[in-house]
Amino acid sequence: MNNIRSKILNGTATREEKDAFYESLQSDSAAKKDFIKHKMLHSVMQASALRTSKSHKEKKFEQFWIKTQKSKRKKVLLQFAKYAAVFAIALVLGRFISDNIGQPASQQIQVVQSQAGSMNTFQFIDGSKVWLNAASEIQILSQSSNEVRLALNGEAYFDILHNEQRSFIVEAGGLQIIDKGTKFNIRSYPDDKKVTTTLIEGDIDVLNKQGQLFANLNPGDHLSYYKDNNQLKIDSIDASVANGWIDGDFVFINQELGSIAKELENWYNVRIIFNDKAVANVRFTGVFNRSSGINQILYMLSFSEGLKYQINESKNGKKEIIIN
Amino acid sequence: MSKGIQNKKYLKGIRSGDKSAFEQVYLTYYDLLYHLSLQYLGEKSIAEEVVQDAFLKLWEVRTELKPDSNIKNYLYTITKNNCLSQLRKTHLHKTPVTDARFLEMQFNYEALVSIPDNVIEFEELKAKIEASIDSLPDDLRQVFIMNRFEDLKYKEIADKLNLSPKTIEARMSKALNRLRTELKDYLPLIILISSIIDQ
Numbered sequence: 369m370n371n372i373r374s375k376i377l378n379g380t381a382t383r384e385e386k387d388a389f390y391e392s393l394q395s396d397s398a399a400k401k402d403f404i405k406h407k408m409l410h411s412v413m414q415a416s417a418l419r420t421s422k423s424h425k426e427k428k429f430e431q432f433w434i435k436t437q438k439s440k441r442k443k444v445l446l447q448f449a450k451y452a453a454v455f456a457i458a459l460v461l462g463r464f465i466s467d468n469i470g471q472p473a474s475q476q477i478q479v480v481q482s483q484a485g486s487m488n489t490f491q492f493i494d495g496s497k498v499w500l501n502a503a504s505e506i507q508i509l510s511q512s513s514n515e516v517r518l519a520l521n522g523e524a525y526f527d528i529l530h531n532e533q534r535s536f537i538v539e540a541g542g543l544q545i546i547d548k549g550t551k552f553n554i555r556s557y558p559d560d561k562k563v564t565t566t567l568i569e570g571d572i573d574v575l576n577k578q579g580q581l582f583a584n585l586n587p588g589d590h591l592s593y594y595k596d597n598n599q600l601k602i603d604s605i606d607a608s609v610a611n612g613w614i615d616g617d618f619v620f621i622n623q624e625l626g627s628i629a630k631e632l633e634n635w636y637n638v639r640i641i642f643n644d645k646a647v648a649n650v651r652f653t654g655v656f657n658r659s660s661g662i663n664q665i666l667y668m669l670s671f672s673e674g675l676k677y678q679i680n681e682s683k684n685g686k687k688e689i690i691i692n
Numbered sequence: 693m694s695k696g697i698q699n700k701k702y703l704k705g706i707r708s709g710d711k712s713a714f715e716q717v718y719l720t721y722y723d724l725l726y727h728l729s730l731q732y733l734g735e736k737s738i739a740e741e742v743v744q745d746a747f748l749k750l751w752e753v754r755t756e757l758k759p760d761s762n763i764k765n766y767l768y769t770i771t772k773n774n775c776l777s778q779l780r781k782t783h784l785h786k787t788p789v790t791d792a793r794f795l796e797m798q799f800n801y802e803a804l805v806s807i808p809d810n811v812i813e814f815e816e817l818k819a820k821i822e823a824s825i826d827s828l829p830d831d832l833r834q835v836f837i838m839n840r841f842e843d844l845k846y847k848e849i850a851d852k853l854n855l856s857p858k859t860i861e862a863r864m865s866k867a868l869n870r871l872r873t874e875l876k877d878y879l880p881l882i883i884l885i886s887s888i889i890d891q
Contacts, residue, residue: 379734390795400799407803409821415728416818422719429718432744433711436751 373403377410430664496536499525503557503634509539523555530570540565543582543593544575552585559630563593618665625650625669629691636662638687647675647691662687703761706754718747721764725771732775732800742778746770768811776804835863 372389375381381389393400500506504522511517514533520540528536528547536547540556541563550570556563565574567585574582574591582600585591592601618631626648629640642648652669666677666689676692705713725746729739746767757763779801808814835849846864850857 386796387793390799393799394795404799404803404806407799408806409817411728411731411803412807412814412818413821414731415724418727419723420726425719425722426715428722428740428744429715432718432747433714435744435748436709436714 373406377407496526496528498527520554520556522557523553525551525553527551528570541593541595542577544577544579546573546575557627557630560627561594561596563595564591566590623652624648625652625675625691628652628669632662632665636687638662638689639682640689640691643690643692662689700759703757703759703763706750706763707757709751709754714747714751717750717763721767725767728768729771729775732804733778738778742771742774745774762811765811768814769809772804772807772809776801779804831863832866835860 372381372385375385376389393403498506500522504520504524506521506524507519509517509519515535515537517537517539520538524538526536526538526547528550530550538545538547538554540554541560543556543563543565545552545554545565547570550567550572552570552572553566554563555565565572565585567587567589570587572585574585574593576582582593583591583602585602590603592603593599594601618628618635626642629642629648632638633640663679666679669675678690678692680688680690682688702713702717704710706717722743725743726739729742730736733739733742749770750763750767753766779797808817834853846857846860849855850860853860
């Protein structure tokens with residue numbers, strides 16, 4: 369009887385042992401009272417005596433601290449619509465036009481790329497701005513006085529000045545997104561299963577490759593286009609969240625780990641391998657600051673999802689992360 | 693006495709939301725709150741959530757803290773109450789709960805309710821328990837403490853004390869037997885504490 373009681377208090381009793389024990393106490397009210405007192409005293413001693421490692425506590429503290437800062441930051445993000453800062457690198461576009469007048473169109477394709485681990489911004493002559501996320505690329509397919517046509521591979525945020533005379537079109541993953549004086553975000557990495565676009569302000573039309581109207585978005589709408597089955601889904605989203613990456617955050621909303629891993633690979637210039645493919649399908653929601661080290665992010669992912677990982681330095685100096 | 697001074701030292705930093713003050717308070721009180729929760733909730737992840745919750749509540753009220761506020765007590769009572777509501781939640785679980793599991797929750801609930809309401813009384817109780825362990829003869833007490841409270845296995849204790857594991861085993865069973873013959877359970881403190889509480 370003592371042995372069982374120790375097991376119950378230490379948490380090492382099996383389900384069957386527990387069930388039998390608790391049931392036996394039901395009929396004996398003195399024994400029941402006694403056990404409850406015993407449990408209480410035992411817990412006082414355990415709570416006072418047991419310790420966790422300092423490093424574990426420090427990590428938990430960091431998680432706590434992030435939460436306190438997030439509750440502060442939410443207020444800042446909600447004002448995003450009034451975002452007015454201008455950090456633009458003037459696009460060569462202006463010079464490009466004057467240098468290339470008269471040349472065949474096929475040779476006029478200008479490409480702006482961002483590197484892994486960085487973000488680029490550029491600005492059109494009229495003041496329209498584009499922010500390009502890590503490992504993303506924009507091709508300027510054509511530019512004329514009444515139309516600007518870009519192709520996007522990756523993720524970018526557009527802040528386009530409304531101009532009645534000029535259409536502004538972005539091609540991404542088989543969709544055409546026509547802006548009408550707007551702020552919107554498009555995400556279309558080749559390995560993603562879907563193309564997404566979020567409208568912050570203004571109005572955009574989304575057409576398919578053939579030019580047929582798929583949808584017209586209102587502010588706050590978030591459109592997902594699934595490439596494999598040509599399905600469209602529109603939900604409402606807190607647009608400030610979709611644009612967390614501009615403020616320096618990674619924002620994952622119910623995103624598969626495989627796709628998160630790709631973003632991390634791009635930003636941190638590392639390689640991530642999944643030993644167990646099923647793990648890549650686990651979904652995760654979270655916000656991380658981009659200034660966090662890869663170790664910190666991996667720790668937090670592993671902590672909340674119970675993943676195990678290993679970091680190796682490979683021959684060319686690039687870090688390799690193996691997730692089990 | 694020094695703890696009271698410490699409380700004041702961090703109070704200022706806590707009120708102004710200072711990270712290092714919060715970190716010190718967090719590292720100081722985490723173990724108590726976490727292990728208390730774990731004793732009653734049984735699952736690490738839920739216990740961890742409860743602890744984070746307590747500190748987040750502290751964060752929320754930080755500017756309202758007064759010079760005589762007892763931070764430890766605040767965290768303790770929030771944690772205790774949160775654990776009680778977590779236990780009540782299992783009662784409302786959608787999937788049918790077996791009678792035995794319900795009983796387990798009930799026992800845990802009653803035990804937790806009977807734990808001191810404030811952290812000062814908690815500490816007093818703990819001191820009383822420690823005093824009664826101290827009343828065990830040296831060799832038995834040493835082994836008992838290492839096994840029960842430092843969570844060392846017999847082999848580890850043997851290594852530490854430079855004795856053979858068989859000796860440790862013998863001492864442990866002597867300590868337990870002594871307690872068992874003197875009392876109904878292996879913790880003699882029960883009787884001692886019961887008599888103090890019942891007075």
